[in-house]
Amino acid sequence: MHLIHRRLLAPAAATVALSLLTGCPDANKTAKQSPTPAPEVTVASPSASPSTSPSRSLPTLSPDIPFDVIVAEKKPNLESLQHDFDVLSWNTFVALNWPAKPDGQPDTSTQIGQNKDAPTVWQSWKKTYEIFLPGGAAPPPWGTTPSPSTDWPPICKPLAKDGTTLLSQVGKTPNLLMDTTEPFKTGPLIDQNGRYARFEIVVNKPMFDAILTNKLYSKEGQRSAAKVVFPCGSADPAPGNAGAIMVKASWKILSDDEKKSGRFHVIEAVVYTPPSKEPPVVEKCEAMTLGLVGMHIVHKTGSAPQWVWSTFEHVDNCPSAGETPSKPQYNFFNKTSPAPSPNEPPPRPWDPNKTEPPDRRVQVVRQIPIPRPEKALTARYHEALRKVNPDSVWLNYELVNTQWPTNPAATCDVETSAPVDRIGTPAPQFLGNSTLETYIQGQVPNVSSSCMECHANATTYTSQRPSNIPIFSDFTFLLERAQ
């Protein structure tokens, strides 16, 4: 097996780096990793084709976050590399959703799904509202944030309990209800129960430390920034070399029947709806049970400095285009829906406190069906998960696809080392999650959802450039939230 890189296989350079004029701190060295040997499940996999199944043994389910892709073929091609990146996606999904101890570290005394469902590793990572604080205040170092955070909206504080999650986003982008200058056609996602989906974004320790060390959490700090380069996962699997990772998750508010179904990874969260005058929305905070319906995992590695973009969905979300809907019910699709057409944002006004009537519930169809190799790989991982627990909640999640750069930047500093092909010719060219890019699915260059094409446009809020013109923020829009 080989680590891939640079048009196939040069050793990954992969040191960290968030380089600013003020210095180049090695954020990777501060990351924590617990390389724990995981039990291997070795059962024949009948569903995998030879092209997607280099070995007949089932995948290893491990709590260790992979540092980078492992290239299985000596002479890789587009298809074999896609498979390798898909394996990276699934291994990362398993590690991130491993049951967590109270300190957020994986509980290696159990396996993923062994007790059906449990709080996961990524859910203890830093949430955006814990990073970009009012007035540009510095966030407390990793592991020292009071739980719950003192920065919760006052209306929510009475509901705060130790370890409770606050969900405050009604769209993938922040301030969806207030922002009239959205970069593309977007809107809230209303499920088939009439409830608004909720969203969150979290980052891991290497990424958070890079933001903290270089003061990118505030506008003031960004004014001294000459460049933003987040750390890459290293080819050297030493502790701390996992690289920067972001997770974007979409959640649906569960009905009583859905709570009992056991089909969702569940959280008990405090759901905040910010107030708005136009349209009129009442500020509200409620304790609710929500189920995971979508998950982006975005991982910057030495082999993929343009990041690896993995996306997973709940299997009941929606049918794909051209497919006959076979399930009795979907989370975001109804065979008899009165909604006018699929993948259209609901008409305004939007009020997340409401339970919307059937004609305002979004009819979602996955425009690009999940390819056969990705389905086959998911079947193999499901087989491994089923060996742990036939009722594992994770059997209800599937890989949609993985986008990766076929022409990766030569170094972790993409802006400098890939001046012409900034996005690295991603494969596949288009990728979207039906719950996170619902309204921009398709296959039109520069218009339809492509993780890397879109995020290549991300910038800081400000910089040290003349007139404080923002700078490339290394594929994350998060830095625009600095106050």
Next chain:
Amino acid sequence: MTTPQQQQFVNLSSALTGVKAAQLQPAIDQIGIARQYLAMIQSKASKVRAEDFDNLLATFTAKSAELGPEQAAAFVLADPTLGPIARSIIKMWLLGTWYDPSNPGTAIQVVSMQAYKESLVWKVMQSHPMGYSMWSFGYWAGPPPAFDQFIQVNQESSANG
């Protein structure tokens, strides 16, 4: 998977344009623009007879073994039957558009959405397609990257510019 015919087409295209074959058809080829261009020529819409195109590839391949690719390209360009097809191939790589070989000023079609943005003309001018910039915000305030960041030129073709 690259067929022998596709490889011959890429070799011919490299000699005609002066751009390295590895850039025209990367080892890991996500876009497959060479495959699209080959399919364009082989379609009825191209107005190219199959035997003429086959003859072009065969002649170039034989002459290339004898004289080298640059001289072989000059040979086919001078041929009254093969030359117009070869010139349409050059224009297709540069402009993403197929021109009728028998009416060189007549564009038949833009090959595809990909062909529009992958046209070499954008790279030759050290720029990006209109409406499709993947460069960083504010790039316009500085000079563009160097020419060799955009185009990998065949060493032996450099004399042709």
